[in-house]
Amino acid sequence: MITEGSNRQSELEIIMIEELVPADHLLRKIDRYIDFSFINKICAPYYSKDTGRPAVEPEILFKMLFLGYLYGIRSERRLVEEVNFNIAYRWFLGYSLKDKIPDASVIWQNRRRRYRNTDVPQQIFDEIVRQAMDAGLVGGKVLYSDSTHLKANANKNKHANVTVEVTPKAYLKELDKAVAEDRKKHGKKPLKKKDDDGNSGGTGTDGKEEKETKDIKQSKTDPQSGFMHRDGKPKGFFYLDHRTVDKRANIITDTFVTAGNINDAEPYIKRIKEQIEKFGFQTKTVGIDAGYNTAYICKALWDMGINAAIGYKRSNRQKGSYGKFLFRYIPEWDTYICPERKYLEYKTTNREGYREYKAKEIHCCCCPRKEECLREKQGCKSLQRHIWEDYKQWQRLYTLSDSGREIYKQRKEHIERSFADSKELHGLRYCRLRGIDGVREQCLLTAAVQNMKRIALLLSRRESSFNRLSSMFQLTIFHKLVVS
Numbered sequence: 001m002i003t004e005g006s007n008r009q010s011e012l013e014i015i016m017i018e019e020l021v022p023a024d025h026l027l028r029k030i031d032r033y034i035d036f037s038f039i040n041k042i043c044a045p046y047y048s049k050d051t052g053r054p055a056v057e058p059e060i061l062f063k064m065l066f067l068g069y070l071y072g073i074r075s076e077r078r079l080v081e082e083v084n085f086n087i088a089y090r091w092f093l094g095y096s097l098k099d100k101i102p103d104a105s106v107i108w109q110n111r112r113r114r115y116r117n118t119d120v121p122q123q124i125f126d127e128i129v130r131q132a133m134d135a136g137l138v139g140g141k142v143l144y145s146d147s148t149h150l151k152a153n154a155n156k157n158k159h160a161n162v163t164v165e166v167t168p169k170a171y172l173k174e175l176d177k178a179v180a181e182d183r184k185k186h187g188k189k190p191l192k193k194k195d196d197d198g199n200s201g202g203t204g205t206d207g208k209e210e211k212e213t214k215d216i217k218q219s220k221t222d223p224q225s226g227f228m229h230r231d232g233k234p235k236g237f238f239y240l241d242h243r244t245v246d247k248r249a250n251i252i253t254d255t256f257v258t259a260g261n262i263n264d265a266e267p268y269i270k271r272i273k274e275q276i277e278k279f280g281f282q283t284k285t286v287g288i289d290a291g292y293n294t295a296y297i298c299k300a301l302w303d304m305g306i307n308a309a310i311g312y313k314r315s316n317r318q319k320g321s322y323g324k325f326l327f328r329y330i331p332e333w334d335t336y337i338c339p340e341r342k343y344l345e346y347k348t349t350n351r352e353g354y355r356e357y358k359a360k361e362i363h364c365c366c367c368p369r370k371e372e373c374l375r376e377k378q379g380c381k382s383l384q385r386h387i388w389e390d391y392k393q394w395q396r397l398y399t400l401s402d403s404g405r406e407i408y409k410q411r412k413e414h415i416e417r418s419f420a421d422s423k424e425l426h427g428l429r430y431c432r433l434r435g436i437d438g439v440r441e442q443c444l445l446t447a448a449v450q451n452m453k454r455i456a457l458l459l460s461r462r463e464s465s466f467n468r469l470s471s472m473f474q475l476t477i478f479h480k481l482v483v484s
Helices: 026-033 038-046 058-070 076-085 087-093 104-113 120-134 172-185 268-279 295-303 361-365 389-399 402-409 411-425 436-483
Strands: 142-151 159-165 213-219 226-228 236-246 252-259 285-288 307-310 328-330 335-337 343-349 354-359 382-386
Touching: 026 087, 026 436, 038 058, 038 120, 058 076, 058 087, 058 104, 058 436, 076 087, 076 104, 120 252, 120 268, 120 436, 142 268, 142 411, 172 343, 213 226, 236 268, 236 411, 236 436, 252 268, 252 436, 268 295, 285 402, 285 411, 295 307, 295 389, 307 389, 307 402, 354 361, 382 389, 389 402, 402 411, 411 436
Parallel strands: 142 285, 285 307
Antiparallel strands: 142 236, 159 213, 226 236, 236 252, 328 335, 335 343, 343 354, 354 382
């Protein structure tokens, strides 16, 4: 028998919004285990105490943004609609069914007028990390780092070719000093300085120093993005999210945004040092891929007392030709020896920090393996070895050890999984805003909600396990009392 339901939409009902949200809802767990009261304290300097109209509480404003990033709601207008209709969202924000939800313009006007060029998103992210540390979910002993590309909110076909200055790398002064010492050790004359401040530009006709420049593609829509063109990667304008996660519970401890044409290795050491200083980590090991396998990074990590489980770069030699690994380096003699027992002697140390070794032409011209060893129009074999190559070898030995293999094996389970969750569940595949400040806010708040979610789920499981064990213990005691 079919019964038709009567229209009850106009009936007056007395309900409590608290009863409409399931007990195991994710937002209940986040509200239980995350303390958001710090947001008002962070934002207090940006509000007037005496003048102006009453503003939306900063905690509510950012909790609305957290909902958008947590559930992958890309549009702020759509976010306001969802909050209007979703009872759990209203409960999380502290609104009743009759309260008016702030308009979408409140969010972007606050971002544009109040929080632009501030570090409020960074402070919020850092505080969530500290709460994870207080809960025992961050160890800081083993850190995994990598970067992922985010498609910029820009058309790849709308660009202009511009000339920009090249920013000198931070370690160039240290490298120049090491090169000077190495040349002095080998009895070579010091290299002539290109300029006083470490740039590689020369002197112009007017007597002023010229900065080194390069030509790049610059987006007309988002000039701060970078044109990325890598093997196996999409081509266009992108940003890079450089992220670090902790091994213990996969909590994100750092996220840093650069343009898409910046090398992954450039900001790495600075970010690791900043985390150690900010959170007091006693980092012992890092897990990173082959993109970070440079002599400077290996040396910097060694100087910091950190082991690196690091990927290995495969050589781009042609099939059937000799590889550098077939030539043995003898440190006592500072020379290489080839498979035919001929020596490659030291010649010089160049400005880039590479020692150059060459064989005698008379040995190479009569060598039976000449075609395998030498390239076309090459009279004799030459090799290069970086003055910091020993640090790369030491880090590689650690990577090949049992502990190094295990740490590197788990790299994809931590950092790659973190990126996958960001893109699939939290909408980080594309940039919502334009400009590096907007993308930085998106990455920081996305990482913050990932940490909130992780903290809430882990602590709720911990509490459930504790309650189960406590109940079992009480039953056991009760059973013993009854039996006795």
